Amino acid sequence: MQYSQVVGQNEIKQSLISGIEQNKLSHCYLFEGPKDMGKFKLAVTFAQSLFCNNFNQEPCENCNDCIKVSTMNHPDLHILDVEEKTIKREVVDELINDIYKKPYESSRKVFIIKNAHLMTVQAANTFLKTLEEPPKDTIIILLTTNINLLLPTIVSRCQVVKFKNISTKEIQKYLMNNYEVDDAKASLIANYSNGILNKAVNIINDKDEILSKRSEIINVFDKIIKSDEEIIFNLENYFEEQKDNIDAIIEIMMLWIRDITYLKNNLKNLLINKDLIDLLYEHSFLFKKNSGDDIINYLQKVSDYIKSNVNYKLTIDKMLLKIQEEFK
Numbered sequence: 001m002q003y004s005q006v007v008g009q010n011e012i013k014q015s016l017i018s019g020i021e022q023n024k025l026s027h028c029y030l031f032e033g034p035k036d037m038g039k040f041k042l043a044v045t046f047a048q049s050l051f052c053n054n055f056n057q058e059p060c061e062n063c064n065d066c067i068k069v070s071t072m073n074h075p076d077l078h079i080l081d082v083e084e085k086t087i088k089r090e091v092v093d094e095l096i097n098d099i100y101k102k103p104y105e106s107s108r109k110v111f112i113i114k115n116a117h118l119m120t121v122q123a124a125n126t127f128l129k130t131l132e133e134p135p136k137d138t139i140i141i142l143l144t145t146n147i148n149l150l151l152p153t154i155v156s157r158c159q160v161v162k163f164k165n166i167s168t169k170e171i172q173k174y175l176m177n178n179y180e181v182d183d184a185k186a187s188l189i190a191n192y193s194n195g196i197l198n199k200a201v202n203i204i205n206d207k208d209e210i211l212s213k214r215s216e217i218i219n220v221f222d223k224i225i226k227s228d229e230e231i232i233f234n235l236e237n238y239f240e241e242q243k244d245n246i247d248a249i250i251e252i253m254m255l256w257i258r259d260i261t262y263l264k265n266n267l268k269n270l271l272i273n274k275d276l277i278d279l280l281y282e283h284s285f286l287f288k289k290n291s292g293d294d295i296i297n298y299l300q301k302v303s304d305y306i307k308s309n310v311n312y313k314l315t316i317d318k319m320l321l322k323i324q325e326e327f328k
């Protein structure tokens with residue numbers, strides 16, 4: 001895997017590459033970013049670069065070391081990926097044991113620890129002692145979704161690398177270059193991926209059902225705005241069943257109303273749901289205001305309220321009534 005194949009994160013890539021070129025390496029890196037952001041991919045590419053015999057901005061991918069990394073068979077690349085809910089002290093003890101061994105083939109060893117925040121306090125404290133005086137031939141890369149879940153004493157001993165969301169344009173370009181999708185579909189998926197490339201890839205491979213959810217929700221939305229109050233009571237069961245998906249549902253509705261606003265303001269080229277433009281037109285005629293900002297802000301609040309455990313049913317009923325009012 002080469003850096004050029006990893007989408008986005010240009011600043012991070014550049015700083016890792018120049019670290020190698022100038023031989024200014026940290027003994028511990030901490031990659032922080034949401035799930036599916038490509039942290040592991042980049043960590044492996046970095047490890048490959050560290051082992052590669054012909055590194056020049058990119059790992060060569062042809063030398064013995066590169067091939068062993070690509071096939072995940074490099075004896076000096078250690079990956080810790082526990083399936084349990086925590087990383088226990090015994091696991092860390094074993095890891096530390098490996099850290100103090102000499103490398104088998106290369107001049108250094110690389111350790112990648114996935115979900116480092118899962119370390120128990122005992123495990124983290126044991127690990128901390130190693131971080132205080134790590135062997136010089138070792139580079140550790142910790143991966144986490146949330147830096148605040150790690151002991152501050154661990155964080156302070158690492159070089160923190162924060163992953164940023166990738167722009168919609170970049171994701172759209174990547175999808176068009178690597179999959180058979182047209183401009184409109186790529187843009188739709190990119191917009192629903194929240195700047196997370198793997199999420200976009202999962203949507204394209206149908207591993208993420210957001211697009212089928214979208215059809216369902218827009219259908220429900222259509223019913224809500226075209227019916228009278230009774231529909232709200234008819235939908236009670238539906239929303240009760242959808243409790244776990246409510247975030248995604250509200251997000252889909254917000255993006256839909258955003259599109260309606262854009263359509264009313266002649267900004268057709270900015271639409272996300274371009275493929276459903278006829279229905280968007282229909283809804284935009286029913287929407288009397290020029291801007292959907294109020295209702296979008298309201299929906300955002302509803303989404304926040306629900307997280308703070310307010311009465312779910314009541315909040316949803318109010319939300320549906322509010323939507324109806326806006327489209328009367």
Ligand SMILES: [Zn+2]
Pocket residue numbers: 051052053054055059060061062063064065066067
């Ligand atoms: Zn190589």
